[in-house]
Amino acid sequence: MTLSHKTRKRLSLLILVIALPLYIVVVVNILALFDRPPFWVELGIYILLGIIWALPLKAVFRGVGQPDPDAVEHDNARGR
Secondary structure, eight states, X not given: OOOOHHHHHHHHHHIIIIIHHHHHHHHHHHHHTSOOOOHHHHHHXXXXXXXXXXXXXXXXXXXXXXXXXXXXXOTTTTTO
C-alpha cells in the first residue's frame, strides 16, 4: 500500500509533533529506572535510541520536503 504525498506529509507531522516527544518521555523514564551509567555509555544509548526511532519510519519521511509529484503544475498556465 502506497501512501499519497499529502498523507505522508500529514503522518510525518503527526509523528514529529506527537509521537516523537512521547517516545522521548518514555525512553527517559525507562532509563531513569536503572542506575546511571558512565557519561559516554549514556550518551551512546541516547544516540542509538535517537537513530532507532527513525529507521522504521524512513518510508514515511522520504520525499516529504519535496514538491508533490502528483500535483498539477500551474506554472505553465501562468505563462512561465
